[in-house]
Amino acid sequence: MRRHLVNLLTLLSLTLCAATSVLWVRSYRGCDALVRPTAPGDRLCVTSEFGVVVAELEGPVSGTVLPGWEYFQSPLPRRWPVRAGRFGFEAYRGGVTHFVRLPPSTLHGLAVPHWCLVLLFAVLPGRWLVVRRLAADA
Numbered sequence: 001m002r003r004h005l006v007n008l009l010t011l012l013s014l015t016l017c018a019a020t021s022v023l024w025v026r027s028y029r030g031c032d033a034l035v036r037p038t039a040p041g042d043r044l045c046v047t048s049e050f051g052v053v054v055a056e057l058e059g060p061v062s063g064t065v066l067p068g069w070e071y072f073q074s075p076l077p078r079r080w081p082v083r084a085g086r087f088g089f090e091a092y093r094g095g096v097t098h099f100v101r102l103p104p105s106t107l108h109g110l111a112v113p114h115w116c117l118v119l120l121f122a123v124l125p126g127r128w129l130v131v132r133r134l135a136a137d138a
Contacts, residue, residue, distance in 0.1 A: 024114035027048045051114055052088055052111045053117060057108045059107070089111060089113065093107065094107050
């Protein structure tokens, strides 16, 4: 039973490694984004852009819609990189102003480079290859 579980986790890890590698390559040509509202005024946004996976959680918006018109440009990919942390990692907190003239809301984010995720997901498949190689040599 344990061996089947390890094999299943290895296969899942290999699949995630391949998917992350594809996202890594795509991240330099555009922005892939998943956005999920978590509650009224809250949202979770996960993006793959410029070689990093960015997860942002936006807090609730309080107040009323501001009057008037506003012009803005919204090029894709998004505004990343905000700052370059050590080895591409970054945790940040800030504010965001919405294009629909809502009051600013708080924003918490975490950036993890694709290379780190690829290495992490490659551990179990790498272990599997080493074990198979050692078994074949014995």
